[in-house]
Every structure is written in structure tokens, then in C-alpha cells.
Amino acid sequence: MTKMRLLATTAVVLLAAQTSKADAATEVVFWHAMGGELGAKVQEMVDGFNASQDVYEVRAEYKGNYTDTMTSAVAAFRANQQPHVVQVFEVGTATMMAAEGAVYPVYQLMADADLPFDPSDYLASVVGYYTTPDGEMLSMPFNSSTPVLYYNKAHFEQAGLDPDTPPATWAEMSEAIDQLQAAGIPCGITTGWQSWVQIENFSAWHDQPLGTLENGFAGLGTELTFNQTPVVDHIAMLGDWQDTKKFDYGGRRSDSAPKFYAGECTFYTNSSAAYAGVAANVDFDFGIGMLPYHDNVDGAPQNSIIGGATLWVLQGHEADAYKGVGEFFNYLSSPEVQAEWHQSTGYLPITYAAYELTKEQGFYEKNPGTETSILQMTLNEPTPNSKGLRFGSYVQIRDIINEELEAVWSGAKSAQQALDDAVSRGNELLRQFEQDNS
């Protein structure tokens, strides 16, 4: 009985404490998908914002991986329980953009809340992915990264290669791997996020289209076309390499990381944000280079594109809470906060000011290779082929691409056949999406 009473009292006290807090500050709920170290980092930023003023109180909640977070937000919206801000990964962009009436575009929020906001402060190649054709920013970039080439310097020395010059082209890569394998290293290269790195970024990097209508930026009627570009030869080459482990598939997402960590493969292409993980898990010297390119393709290298997530604002809350959201976004974009985030995680700085600040602080000199991602992203002015992509149902299309690529790696299909199948299956989903959203 006493236990019950104690519980009840505690509940009342807690409730009271919560109410008084809510009275003092307008609450802004922020759902994110950053677990572990990154989650702690996000909490640190939120605490920083809460401490910097006392009008708003941001409450950050971890909602699982990207898919879980997006699904939770969608379900919450349907039940009228949506958070103010939700972190959505890049392939969810088309779904969010199509949800007019559910999302509150950032440019509009900033104007309504009368807050200072200049889109040109932000890295063009980052925000390009999330702006309308008229250049209006719909969501706030948060964690963006781009794939880079990690390589094992110890292996380079073992095989008599120069540890400071990673191969720039795939031809050089092929030679280097032959030399490495001759020196007893079992596997050449493995990759994380195969669709993102070996097809999407490959296309941008070689200035090739993934689909029609500017990769979907110009309309819902877009069709995939990557079965008609140098992607085919590239995948065919990797498929051949799989036989002798010059390339070795290690699973979707970042499941291939152990192959690099354990010193099985010399090269590893994955997100620049994998930097912290690589640094923590390897006991050899590693270097970072730009993605290799095929020098027989005109226009390569162009620039790489981003992955990662942005913050979307959901409709249905009070105006003063939205003002809090705007203040919070401005805090996140401030050079000091951004530079710190960039340096500790490997994600790209989203503003030019944060990039400049990081340079001034001498970070890149102290951590060689960390600037590669930005240099690669900004190598050239983006073309319609290298702005990014905006295809509906892209979560499913990526799964299809994964399946078809796996069929190539296991030798079940030729590269041309697999990519033809991926394109025709993907186009079916695009037509369905067009029908559902028009």
C-alpha cells in the first residue's frame, strides 16, 4: 500500500515538474534517427540551444533508424500527434515533397517567423537536393555526406605502392589491385551502400543521367535510364572482379565495413561520415581519396552527390512553436555549431562559413583526408546529372537495385540484364507513384 502511495506521489510530482517546465518555455519536439555516438552529439547540440535562450525548449527523441523514424512520423501525423521537426533521409525526399499540406517548407517558415535566412549561405551542392526548381529550400540540411575512397596504407607499403597516392582512375585501381593481390592481399575493393555509391554517385561523378527529366527534378513523369550509360560497363567490370575477389561484395548498407577493418580488402568506398567508425576500428594507417573514375568517359570527374538526412517541419502546430523551430535551425546552421558537427562526425559542413571556420582552425591539416569529401562535392558546378535525384518510391527502387546487383555479384545475371530489369521494375514503381500523387 505504501509503495502504491509512493508511486502515486512520485507521478504527481513528476507531472507537476513537467507542467511547470512547459509553462516556462514553448516546447519543440524533434524526432531524429541518430543512435549511439551521433545521438549523443545531437543531444549536445540540442542542450546547447536550450541553454542559449529560455523561450523555447527543444526535446530531442531518438526514434530508431531512418526508416523507423520516417514511418513513426507519418503514423503520428495520421493520428494528429506529429512532432514539430523530423529527420528524414534523402531517399524519402520525394515522398515528403509530395506531401503538400503535411510539411511546412523551411523558406516559408523562416519568412513567416520573420527570421534572418539566406539560402546562399548554404553549400549549393548540399541544398540543391532539397530545393524546388525555383530555388526554394524545403527542408533544412542536417547530416549530409558523400562517398569517398578509404584505403589501407599498410597494404600499399606491403605491395610497394606509394601510400600517399591512391588510384585516381579505375584503370589505375585495377593495376594497383593486381599488384596488391600478387603481394598476398586477398581482396581489392569492397563498398558500402552499393546503389548510392556505385550507381547514383557513379553517374553524377561521370556526368551521366540516372533518369529522364533531370533525374526527376523536373517532374513526376521521370523514367530511369541508367541501363543505357557507362554504369553498365562499370557493373560488368565489378561483376568480373568478384570472381577473383578484386571486388568483394559485403552486403547492403555498411555491412562490408569488417572486410576493410579486418585488413581483408585494401579499398573501401563508403560515406565520408564513416570516418569516425573507420578511425575507431582499424589498427593500421589509412588514407582517404576521391572516388576513382573511368577516364574514357567524357565529363568525368564531375562532382559527387550527397546522402544523409534533412530536417522537415510538419504542419499542425502553433505559430510561436514554429518560431522556435526557426531559431533552432539558425542555431544549428551557425558556423561554430556546424564546424564542430562537421569535424567530429565527418558529415559535410552545410554552410560556407562553417567550412571557412574549419579551415581557419587548421582542422584539415591536422586530419589529412577529411577535406576530400568537400573538394569532391564542389569539384565542378553541378550539372542536371549531378544535382542529385528525386525519384518517388525510391526506398523500394533502391531495394530493387540491391537485388539486381546481388544477382550480378552471384553470377546469376549479366550486368546488362540485371540493370535492364532494375530499370523496368523501377519504372513501374515510378508510374505508380505518379498516379498516386497527381
Place this chain on the structure above:
Amino acid sequence: MEKRATFDNRVLAYLLVAPQLLITFVFFIWPASQALWTSVRREDPFGLRSEFVGFANFARLFDDPSYLASFQTTLIFSAAVTALVLGLGLLFAAMADRIIRYATGYRTLLIWPYAVAPVVAGVLWLFMLNPTVGIFAYALQGIGVTWNHQLDGNQAMLLVVLAAAWKQVAYSFLFFLAALQSIPKSLVEAAAIDGAGPVKRFGTIVFPLIAPTSFFLLVVTLVYSFFDTFPIIDAITSGGPARATEILVYRVYRDGFVALDLGSSAAQSVILMLIVSALTVVQFRYVEARVQYQ
């Protein structure tokens, strides 16, 4: 003969069944009718636009070869899991039944895996057979087998079947053991005196007597392999590689919760509901008819 209990007070009767009816309504009828409703509509994830499309969602599913393949995958997976679970459960139970010393110890150890959450079971097997760092994968490499379930669909299937069965064997073991122990010793001994060997005794006496238990376990294990194995698939393969382990219930989740295609996902769950109803009817009609309870 059918027995019938009668209530003089009808109100009391309705009151007594009311809680059960309420639970059935809230947890079955209401969600099931929602699924039916959603299955004939197309809507965007946020529920901003929605239109009636008739059976278009179903038509699209049956036009999709990968959906039909998913049926086959489910059949293979369920049959393999059920066979392993019942076979091993019975084998272990028969062996444990004969043990006299340390019997409790053996039993406890055999029951343990059941306490493991499905997703944990999945991760355990995943670590043991991870192509790069798994200890079993390493051992297999030693005897010349290249283990890579991320690329080889058959190996992936084998892995999820093993993980799903391993966890559930304990359950069938427990029931089989109880059934075996409830068989009167005198029957078996009498048969032995009459000259029946172990195989004959098992076939004519033991098996018929544990048939009700076997039937119960068959139903439970089939339902388990159809529905409760979702976390194992999710943790080990996520349905891959190239959909080799995408069972029906996993696809419902993928299309609904990952791809946010609610219409198709609802249509699939309606189909699943029909399959389970049919399965239950068949089992009770035909299989149970051959089972003697007393």
C-alpha cells in the same frame, strides 16, 4: 453426445462473454476491417489523398512475379522450420525421456533457447555465421565451404531456418516430453513382453498416444513459422539476398512500413488472413479427423 450448459439469466450470460467479445472486437474485428478498407484504396503515406480503386491492389500483387515467389519462399521456409522443430523436438524428448540421472539438468538446458527473444536468436546466429568474422563461417572455410549468406540465397534460407527452428525446438521438446511421460508404462511393457521391438512399439503405441500433442504442435509451429519469425528474418537477412528469404509476413512489413505503400500492404495482409483461415479449417477438418484423443 453434445453437452449444453443453459443459463436461466440471459443478461448474466451476455455479461460473462462481453469482455471476450470486446477484446475480439478491439484486437481483431476492428483492425481486420481497417485492413479490408485500406486494401481497396490507394492513398499517400500521410493520408492526405485517398481514392477507391477496387481490387487494383490485389491485381497488381498477382501480376508481380516476386509476390508469387514469396509464396513459394514461405512454403519452403515453413515446411523446413516445422519439420525441423517437430523432428528434433521429438528426438530430444525421446532421448531425455530415457535418461534417469541428471534428467532435470538436461531438460533445463534443452528448454533454455525458448527464453531467448527471436531477434536475439537471429543476431546470435548472424554473428556465428557472419562471412567475415563468424566463427562457424571460419570453420566452414576450413573444410572448403565458402559461406556467404549475403550473396547465396540458399545459404541465407538455411540460416534463417536454423535460427527459427533452434529457438522453437525447446517448445516442442517440452510438449513431447510431457506427452511421452504421460504414456502408461504398463502399455509399453506389455507390448515388449509380447515381443514388439522399439520401432514397432513406437509406431503402434507411442505415436498414436502422442498424436494429439503432435497435432497441436503442428498447428502452433506452422503459425509460428508464418508469423512469429518476422524478427529473425529482419535481424538476419532483411528478406535478402535478392528476396530469397522474403516470406509473406515480412513483405507486408516492408511494403507497408518501409515503402509506405499502405494499399498494397493491406491487400497482402488480407490475403494472409485468408490463408490462415483456410489453413486452420483444413487442419481441423482433415488432420484432426485422423487424431484420436482417447
